Amino acid sequence: MxxxxxxxxxxxxxxxxxxxxxxxxxxxxxxxxxxxxxxxxxxxxxxxxxxxxxxxxxxxxxxxxxxxxxxxxxxxxxxxxxxxxxxxxxxxxxxxxxxxxxxxxxxxxxxxxxxxxxxxxxxxxVIGMPGITAYFGFLEICQPKAGETVLVNGAAGAVGSIVVQIAKMKGCKVIAFAGSDEKVAWVKELGADYAFNYKTTNIGEALSQAAPENINCYFDNVGGQFSAEVLPHLADLCRVSVCGAISTYNDDSKDIGAVSLTSPFSEATLIWKQLRVEGFLCYRWNDRWTEGLKQLQHWVLEGKIKxxxxxxxxxxxxxxxxxxxxxxxxxxxxxxxx
The missing domain is CATH 3.90.180.10 (Medium-chain alcohol dehydrogenases, catalytic domain)
Structure with a gap:
């Protein structure tokens, strides 16, 4: 036995x-x-x-x-x-x-x-669920176009670090936030055009500097106050892919089904900027899972994804x-x- x-x-x-x-x-x-x-x-x-x-x-x-x-x-x-x-x-x-x-x-x-x-x-x-999350959650929901500006938070994590690299492959300008100077240095190695330590940086000031033209795609792993500060810097018709909200996971008031009026996404801003905000689970693309894994593995072997x-x-x-x-x-x- x-x-x-x-x-x-x-x-x-x-x-x-x-x-x-x-x-x-x-x-x-x-x-x-x-x-x-x-x-x-x-x-x-x-x-x-x-x-x-x-x-x-x-x-x-x-x-x-x-x-x-x-x-x-x-x-x-x-x-x-x-x-x-x-x-x-x-x-x-x-x-x-x-x-x-x-x-x-x-x-x-x-x-x-x-x-x-x-x-x-x-x-x-990277050749599993986190990679699939980055691959489909970014490409299918944000639908990035060359020349657009992409914001990624949690950018040194399993998912965010892959999104940064895919965005660069698609010809985008990438602004990334991570939680330590060591992580910021690594995200810069991955190709981010701007990388900031959110713990020591004023998010709004950093975005005004890095994205005066505003942000076209926002891949959100953090949620909460971070996203509230990002919202004014999103361009009209920005696509927001809500992957996670780690800043809220230990907040027991965020229980499933609980009524809450603390969303960082202001209704007025959503309407006037005509934002598209979409949450997702990676299993939506179960029928394309193998396709995603093959592409991710190919990029790793080519050295395009570190x-x-x-x-x-x-x-x-x-x-x-x-x-x-x-x-x-x-x-x-x-x-x-x-």
């Missing part, structure tokens, strides 16, 4: 999560019957959206998330022992995937693309790696290596 270590939600966080919100337990997995597979995690993802998902899952549930996993036991010819997959069974070292589950549509189980000499961890990074990973070693680091996202500890994608 295989024994898995599993991180579960012990109690709901109040504000910023702490290690005391999580507990690690052991679970004995069911036997591997006909059509089943058992996997062992090699890399696990931590992402800001998990803070929001915590509000939706019951206590004592397995923490949500994706992982790159290797098949260690199989009675399924589609998944031989040793094959690699990406699945979303959460913060666990070992996983039992039943025949019934594997036959379910939209089970979010997929083969890891052939990475060649690239790190396998990219399957939960990446960084912040790697934490050991399954015991899952909570601290996750919590560190809200302290800005990561540059690029944060992953936990087992």
């Amino acid at each position: 295989t024994v898995a270590k599993v991180w579960k939600l012990l109690r709901q966080p109040v504000g910023r999560p702490t290690p005391e919100n999580f507990i690690c337990v052991e679970e004995q997995l069911p036997p591997c019957d006909d059509g089943d597979v058992i996997t062992e995690a090699e890399y696990l993802s931590v992402d800001p959206y998990m803070r929001y998902k915590i509000r939706q899952i019951p206590l004592n549930s397995t923490m949500v998330g994706s992982q790159v996993a290797r098949v260690t036991e199989s009675k399924n010819p589609q998944w031989p022992v040793g094959s690699l997959m990406v699945h979303y069974q959460g913060w666990r070292t070992h996983t039992h995937l039943s025949s019934k589950f594997l036959q379910t549509k939209d089970n979010n189980v997929s083969p890891l693309p052939d990475m060649g000499n690239l790190p396998k961890s990219l399957g939960i990074g 990446y960084k990973e912040t790697v934490f070693h050991g399954f015991d680091k899952m909570p601290s790696a996750f919590i560190g996202l809200f302290d800005g500890e990561n540059i690029g994608k944060a992953v936990v290596k087992l």
